[in-house]
Amino acid sequence: MSWYFVGSVAAAFAFLAGRGVFRRRAQEDAASASGLAPALDLSHMPDALRLTALWSLADGGFERRVVHGVVARREDVDITAFDLETLRDRRGEWAWLPVEPPYRIGGIVSVVVCQIDRAIPQCLFKREGGGDALADDSQLERLTHLAKAARDRLGVKRSYPAELPPALPAAPLSVALPIGWRAYGADDRAVAELLAAGFAKTLATAGRRDLVVELVGRLVVVYPAARDVVGADAFADLTDTALAVVDGVLAATPRMSPRGIEPV
Secondary structure: OHHHHHHHHHHHHHHHHHHHHHHHHHHHHHHHHHOOEEOOOOOOOOHHHHHOHHHHHHOOEEEEEEEEEEEEOOOEEEEEEEEEEEHHHHOOOEEEEOOOOOEEOOOEEEEEEEEEEEEEEEEEEEEOOHHHHOOOOOHHHHHHOHHHHHHHHHOOOOEEEOOOOOOOOOOOOOOOOOOOEEEEEOOHHHHHHHHHHHHHHHHHHOOOOOEEEEEEEEEEEEEEOOOOOOOHHHHHHHHHHHHHHHHHHHHHOOEEEOOEEEOO
16 A cells, blocks of 8 residues: 555656646747747736736636747837636636627637737727637536536536626627627727727738737737637747737827827
8 A cells, every 4th residue: 555655646746747847848839939938927917917808707817838028019018928727717617708799718718918008998809709609618628627527417507607897898889890800898989099090900900710809008918719729839829919919009009108198
């Protein structure tokens, strides 16, 4: 029995060590492909990230493959990209955002967060895609996930509506958008002006289905709702998409300054 116990402990340590090596390699590959540097965690991120619909859908979570850097565009952009394993998925559940129409996110979401010198009323843009179907986790996912399997066996509900951020009404805005896109926000005039200033063209050229773009204060948050981004090249491609979105925001909005807002 003692040798069995020792062997079990050794196997567990070997598994954890191997997983750690694999994740470090994935992080290094993602950093190399995206031109950024590996980061330890998200401690450098502003609290505004917790105001996003993403955070409400995830209920927080655990970051992986974190990379960070400053990229020169029209102005310097502080960018962080990472995979977010949602806390809801750890608990064996998932949530949908109760907008019209609603959408869900996957258990692991690849996210790019950019900090810019702008101040924009909170708004969200969603392109149609798989997340809109509100499809339940597959049978394989439920069988191979301990918490999901336990919930199914006990008959415990696994999907819930997330709390809608206060600044995002449920009804979509009646603004002119590219085909397949919808928008939410309390300030419809600000969103309309942003779109008219060229951001509508930016959304039209962002070819990724199921893409979500959230603008919160000085943050631009970009992620595919229900598609896992696998591999370093795909991770770098999402980073490029986010920077293209940032370019559109920078071109369509005035710069902040110590004196207030200045024309671009």
